[in-house]
Amino acid sequence: MSTLLPTLALLAAGLGASTGPAPQPAELRHLAAQNDLLAKELALAKGKEFYLLADPAGKTLKLLYRGALLQQYKVDGIEVGVPQVAFRSRVEPGTWEGRVWENGALDPPRALDRIEIQAPPPTPEGTEIPAVVPPTPEEKYPVPPRYHIRFAGGLSIEVRTPGPEARRGFWGRMAASLAAWWDDAKAAASSSPTDTLRLHLSMPKQDAESLYRALPPETKLLVVPQTP
Amino acid sequence: MNGTTITRTAVCSAGSGMVLSDWGGKRKWVFDTPRGMFKVRTKISDPIWRKPDWEFVSEGKPLPTNPADRFESGTLGKYALYLEDGYMIHGTLYTRLLGRSVTHGCIRLGPEDLQAVWDGAPVGTPVYIF
Numbered sequence: 001m002s003t004l005l006p007t008l009a010l011l012a013a014g015l016g017a018s019t020g021p022a023p024q025p026a027e028l029r030h031l032a033a034q035n036d037l038l039a040k041e042l043a044l045a046k047g048k049e050f051y052l053l054a055d056p057a058g059k060t061l062k063l064l065y066r067g068a069l070l071q072q073y074k075v076d077g078i079e080v081g082v083p084q085v086a087f088r089s090r091v092e093p094g095t096w097e098g099r100v101w102e103n104g105a106l107d108p109p110r111a112l113d114r115i116e117i118q119a120p121p122p123t124p125e126g127t128e129i130p131a132v133v134p135p136t137p138e139e140k141y142p143v144p145p146r147y148h149i150r151f152a153g154g155l156s157i158e159v160r161t162p163g164p165e166a167r168r169g170f171w172g173r174m175a176a177s178l179a180a181w182w183d184d185a186k187a188a189a190s191s192s193p194t195d196t197l198r199l200h201l202s203m204p205k206q207d208a209e210s211l212y213r214a215l216p217p218e219t220k221l222l223v224v225p226q227t228p
Numbered sequence: 229m230n231g232t233t234i235t236r237t238a239v240c241s242a243g244s245g246m247v248l249s250d251w252g253g254k255r256k257w258v259f260d261t262p263r264g265m266f267k268v269r270t271k272i273s274d275p276i277w278r279k280p281d282w283e284f285v286s287e288g289k290p291l292p293t294n295p296a297d298r299f300e301s302g303t304l305g306k307y308a309l310y311l312e313d314g315y316m317i318h319g320t321l322y323t324r325l326l327g328r329s330v331t332h333g334c335i336r337l338g339p340e341d342l343q344a345v346w347d348g349a350p351v352g353t354p355v356y357i358f
Contacts, residue, residue, distance in 0.1 A: 050263070069232050070358050114245050117247070120251065122251060133325065
């Protein structure tokens, strides 16, 4: 009996330690949301597609493959734009973050101008083919100052670089802004493409060009919720 | 990379994206570098290149009947790191073409960068191409 009492006392102390204050519902929701996000990241890391991880709060955009960070793009600013129809948003707020968007594609697409060569007829001496120095990627793939990565389901990332208008005066910037607005208005009036939500990314020119030239086809996207 | 830290950057050459058809139009080769994750399978110093059929076809030469005519040394530089599916990271004689899409799918590096990769990437090292 004398040895049993200390054991019971220790057990009681252990039980007491494990029964702290119950987690608040908000904390539970936060942990559940974090766990959900990690589960999605894990699923992406196990997949065979390249994926982007956008963190509006941290102002980062990362390109990953199987969980490995391949490239981190510097983002100067991220804005979220929700096109409205008759003053109503096309998507419910909060349903686009923490969701995996698929089949990302560049708009305008990166031209893949394959050169097809028919081999000359074989001769014992061979045929002297004139050597052609191909262009560099920078020469081959000009990057527009404003482009989109559109995902199935309606999310679109609009990437803007500080173009020549940044160096212009007030009226030059105003003209560029109006031109961009007019392009958006035309896109909104047409039936395609149907963006339901846009992430506007302002990136340094070098990063924006790198993203345009390197984005793999059918990339996925996960937007980290700002308040998981 | 070491973890998420970039330890070295290098200019390389990758696949040209060109499509080559033989004279009869029966065979076709696409010179792309595949994207994805690969591993260094083997490392060879002073590699000898076994010329594939497309090398002869592209030069308008008949395919050799003597297998020895396919082998050439020096073309791949000092080292070759073999990845899956016959693709390699190797050196080049044409360093002025680094940074351009000129290869038949392999990745070419300049001599100093190739040495750094050779020293730092043991067999089994993952290689991500994107």
